[in-house]
Amino acid sequence: MKKIFTLMAVCLLALVSGCGGQQSSAPEPADKGPVELHVSAAASLTDVMNEIGKAYEQEHPDVKVVFNYGSSGALQQAIENGGAADLFFSAAQKQMDALDKQGLLADGTREELLQNEVVLIVPKEGGRGITSFDALTGDAVAHVALGEPKGVPVGQYSEEILTKLGLLDGIRAKAVYGSDVRQVLAWVASGEADAGLVYATDAAVEPSVRVVATAPAGTHKPIIYPAAVLKDTKHLDTAKDFLAFVSNDKNKERFAKYGFEGWIYNLSATAPRQPN
Missing domain, CATH: 3.40.190.10 (Periplasmic binding protein-like II)
Structure with a gap:
């Protein structure tokens, strides 16, 4: 009988140790395996971003880029309410500023990319x-x-x-x-x-x-399109890589093809941000 109790105790200890080992195991990296990247973008970017998304998927077959287009204000509200999004491309600084003030942007990822008229x-x-x-x-x-x-x-x-x-x-x-x-x-x-x-x-x-x-010059604020990775993304590395991809030379040509006036790098470092 004493041997039986000893054997049961050893088995119980092994079982508990196994469970403890499972609880302490590290989570899988967020970007391991196929990634579905959700991009919220202003409706005016629809055509060019669809083309850029396809080009990115061709170079990264393990990534699927899913776009959600709409007004920047509606997209901002959806993000604030917990809607699934990894990146945000806005048609104005106002909406991006609001998310920034709430701490919803990933540190150091905001860029002012484009201008329009x-x-x-x-x-x-x-x-x-x-x-x-x-x-x-x-x-x-x-x-x-x-x-x-x-x-x-x-x-x-x-x-x-x-x-x-x-x-x-x-x-x-x-x-x-x-x-x-x-x-x-x-x-x-x-x-x-x-x-x-x-x-x-x-x-x-x-x-x-x-x-x-x-519209005559001076009748409105500069129309600047900012972009940023969102803080709650589960695919931080992929989101950063996509944002960098959007800024490459080939995509500068794509934006120009769709009529955007210019490409702006680090606007906040070279000029004061226009208040909205």
């Missing part, structure tokens, strides 16, 4: 009497498509421009507000709106619209 567009086969921003107040214009100013950066820039030009009050009754810049673009392309304000890059990829005017 706002243009006035009309349907390709219509809007013959609209040749300038001033024409928006005329009787021939029934609907002006704008981004929703509370959460859509192009809407915020548009209101700034129209206010600076003294036109905002005169077109408020005509304004229809889109949930992101691509909705504004679609309304004008389809003829549902007589005119609209979008980024130059969006107008460049839509053959059913034409640009009739560009």
